[in-house]
């Protein structure tokens with residue numbers, strides 16, 4: 001019997017998605033990435049895969065069973081976490097994409113994101129710790145003073161110190177502008193931060209010697225709402241001028257949350273009592289800084305959706321190949337042996353849904369990271385601008401669609417296991433529990449959909465979307481020109497028409513002053529957008545696979561499986577998603593016709 005908890009790093013799939021779906025080969029010629037090549041990426045991912053499967057993956061169950069404990073203000077993480085995190089730092093995995101000026105390795109974000117999938121698949125609760133640190137590195141790199149960068153970046157980049165993101169308060173969740181944490185000017189250039197933050201991931205722990213909290217707070221004379229929010233760096237231990245750790249700051253973890261999943265990740269209520277803070281960026285401009293941090297974190301959370309999907313898929317497939325039930329339809333009396341369930345059409349349908357959706361999400365996330373790399377490092381300014389718009393357009397799709405997909409895939413993983421999926425011993429249930437947070441944190445998926453419709457569709461005067469659609473039209477034409485894939489052109493083109501019409505409808509509703517009708521269609525529109533963009537990347541992968549196969553090279557089984565995934569997704573899942581256009585066009589009327597008390601007993 002196979003070990004149902006085992007997981008192998010999908011290095012070949014990651015490389016294929018990077019190169020043939022997202023197009024990461026374009027980085028090879030850029031001066032900023034002189035050391036980067038796809039061959040180099042392959043060797044890094046190979047090593048990363050060994051670390052993830054050998055060191056991190058065995059801790060996944062431990063984290064779930066033991067969780068983190070808080071005693072007298074000290075958080076102790078699950079057995080093995082501290083040592084594994086130490087090895088992660090020692091091996092240099094934290095610094096892959098960071099700036100060499102502060103000790104980073106200067107590799108592309110797309111490679112760092114591919115590695116991110118491995119850490120998150122192996123052990124999501126531990127993987128969250130460096131994920132949050134990346135956000136702090138991004139915010140400090142973009143908005144910190146030279147002195148702040150010199151003091152904090154090198155240790156954050158190695159991972160010796162970790163970072164957190166402190167936005168949420170009891171009265172301020174999705175509506176960050178409602179936050180009440182206070183910042184007072186101390187008169188010496190520093191600030192005194194007072195307030196309570198809730199749900200702070202890795203807010204306190206025993207894996208690093210210092211924790212750098214990035215905290216949103218409000219000055220006494222700040223304007224109301226998001227225009228009056230400032231961002232502060234509030235370290236657990238203050239740092240002396242010589243870089244050594246100084247006095248303990250006035251902040252602590254008041255309690256830990258008991259959660260549905262990710263038990264190994266300490267989720268803290270943080271108390272700040274006149275803690276010393278240092279302003280990042282300008283007063284009252286904290287939201288701009290926070291968005292830098294959140295954009296990086298949102299993409300990484302999207303990749304968590306891919307990661308949990310891949311892990312669920314691998315376990316479900318292993319189980320489906322071993323578990324025997326039923327006989328072929330119509331041959332129940334002739335056959336003596338029961339079939340492995342993977343031979344039943346409905347189980348195949350579940351496995352292919354899991355696989356194709358995971359592959360589509362992976363491509364979207366990697367393409368978003370590639371756009372980030374090009375937006376920062378392409379030599380041509382106009383191209384940098386286009387790529388920035390592409391990055392901004394894709395980020396809410398990468399976050400929301402990949403995490404909805406991660407949860408849906410983990411749920412199918414339970415279904416493939418039957419009753420054994422509902423009990424804890426196979427591990428399928430843990431993936432489902434762990435996956436459930438992904439559509440909630442880093443901005444709920446509902447908020448991502450609103451962002452897509454109200455801000456991103458209009459980016460560059462609609463140019464970001466129309467450029468992407470032009471590329472999709474080109475994909476449709478290429479499908480039509482490829483004998484073996486010709487029959488996919490019709491469903492692809494029909495869905496693209498529906499997608500374009502939906503985008504036009506929502507944009508018009510906003511322009512006409514009917515935001516309610518646009519917001520009512522936001523979530524189905526994001527789902528359609530995810531399917532459409534995912535289909536585009538899967539088709540690109542299939543076209544590449546087809547051409548490699550026609551040349552008589554490459555691994556036939558691997559490439560044929562890529563074509564099968566794309567065919568299943570484009571001919572079976574995409575048309576269902578496209579049918580959501582009718583929900584998008586229906587506006588807000590049906591949602592509001594009944595009064596809330598008529599919807600159910602209150």
Ligand SMILES: Cc1cc2nc3c(=O)[nH]c(=O)nc-3n(C[C@H](O)[C@H](O)[C@H](O)COP(=O)(O)OP(=O)(O)OC[C@H]3O[C@@H](n4cnc5c(N)ncnc54)[C@H](O)[C@@H]3O)c2cc1C
Nearest residue numbers: 165166167168173174199200201267440441442443444446
């Ligand atoms: C395990 C965990 C870890 C977390 N880690 C962190 C962290 O490290 N740092 C941090 O700052 N926060 C963190 N959070 C908080 C998380 O980001 C918030 O829970 C999330 O943003 C939603 O806020 P809320 O819980 O207040 O829900 P609400 O804002 O109350 O939302 C409830 C529901 O209403 C919907 N909704 C709200 N407003 C609107 C609107 N305007 N239009 C349409 N729908 C709306 C939401 O989509 C949601 O479905 C974490 C949460 C959890 C559970």
